[in-house]
Amino acid sequence: MAEEIARNAHLASTVIANISALAIKSGNAAILKGGKESLNTFQAMSSVINDVLQNKTDVPDNSIQLISTRGEVADLLKQDSYIDLVIPRGSNALVKNIKENTKIPVLGHADGICSIYLDKDLDVSKACKIVVDSKTNYPAGCNAVETLLIDKHLDKALETQILKSLLDAKVTLHISPELLTQIDQSLQKDYADQITTASEDDFRKEFLSFDIAVKTVENVQDAVLHINSHSSKHTDAIITENDKTADVFLKGIDSSGVYWNCSTRFADGFRYGFGTEVGISTNKIHSRGPVGLEGLVCYYYQMRGSGQVVGDYLGGGGTRVFKHKSLDPNSVTL
Template structure:
């Protein structure tokens, strides 16, 4: 399809929306076996059409190189043998997950005589907007199918040919399994107006899941009329309490900062209680710098005073500015602040953090419980690395994303995030008095 103007895009998107809504009704009623059969059928079609998909990806890669796409973007765009195998394995993994749909809980008799409970059901239609990563097309489609949702996919335009080739295979697989091809629709246009339509079609779309840079997500979330499950910042803290075990304080700090830099659950600010800072801060700082020689430490005045003459840290230190407390570096940079105790630590985290994942290192019972209770973040931890805030580490099987919202889904979101619960009533002729 080629789009000549906005009216055409609107008409096209209305059609896509209607088809998705219709398909979602069938999918909601599909049993677990049928959904799994579809996933395996898609797997088999992909195996048979591997060369077509890799050829389509080559066109995208060639275009990307011609258009001077950044190396990092080209890397994400590429479908090599390993990634293709990963896609195939992903389909089998999702097929093996338990089906979240149909779970009935809390059935209880009410005084009126009705038997009341809740049933887990699909949300209906998911809209997904993401970068030029063709493997995400398949991953999102499989998670939607498993949870009984129809999905409309809008990947980055640089991956257009790859996504269309994958879509063709998905449709063949759906057909083989007797499910509607409209269960998974990959948009056949790269017109940006399509995104505007997708995020405002409340009649046809039940939830939007955007993936990409913070700017894109903030824009989508600002313009959307459809509810958005979104992830913004990951400005995570570790607070070393006065009653911290030294070894745990050092091990967890090093892991939370240096295990990976580009992840949202990486520590960005280290807070230390001032009564133990002079003993523990040098040890932690040295261990972190030893783990990565490129590490930069941004220090408040007190930390600066404690570390400035430390020969092992030479060339790694600078003064923190106010901005540092609010920054997600995603880089070998760590902000360090000395606080007067747990009150200041909690206040700092709730004020400057992004409510993502925050950690206390302590052996004190009362303070551990206060931290768990009072820190307003999606994940709150005692004596563990913030890097554990992850769908796979949490045992969700698959991860739709990590939500920094409080409504609906919070923190790592599994298949359950694409479901809702309806009330069900089993009666025997009851009427209301």
């Protein structure tokens, strides 16, 4: 328990440092709430951050603030006239509850139901390495794989080798009833305590543990249909050496991240080169995927004229033609 509390406190310190830096750099204020086990860490770091902002910068005082109770969160969720964006980070239940109880735009994802499709034309050494990493590198992460789809035409010896690599990594396989009758009997005998029958709900589930749902599909089109109807639009991958098959998958999957021959665990702002991130968005507007500094900045338009009116131009009643050209920013005087 002490180790878990220490780990949560460490994560809390990372979160407040990252989010505070992104908010300040992007010109935003932020109101943060940590978990009860990290409250003291949040308070101490917030005090340091605000002391530095107040005494050593021109950033307005109290740009980074803390709240500590669920009641305060509920009150904030009603402030759609004053708050531009809510970024929930936590359990599925937390994110879903926030989305259902606010008019403020929400950036984030409720689930991380990531899938990997094993095509019949795969390289088995790549497949074993990628699948095991995607599941076991950090199984509690939202970018860990939860579903494994296998082309029914994949060579059975290769299928057995891939499943065994997961079993050897201490992963429990929730296998569809149809596939369970077809897999190598020695696997069922040697790993009896790690093989169980999957339910349909298992293919819509974020296990967040050393568990994975496994089933066969007819082909890549069938895999695309399954993923688009079962996934959370987070990150999905195909393992194949067939360029055309990969192209069908990459263009057909409706998720924020679609990968070919690499681990789903790469879905991360740091790994994308964004630096830190506020979270991963499965929304389609305005930001999608890992959201870093650019995702917290929006456009606004500034015009400086000398009496121009729309009525002088085509489309507004006049005859003048709009001319658009790029300007050298160094030659523009503001």
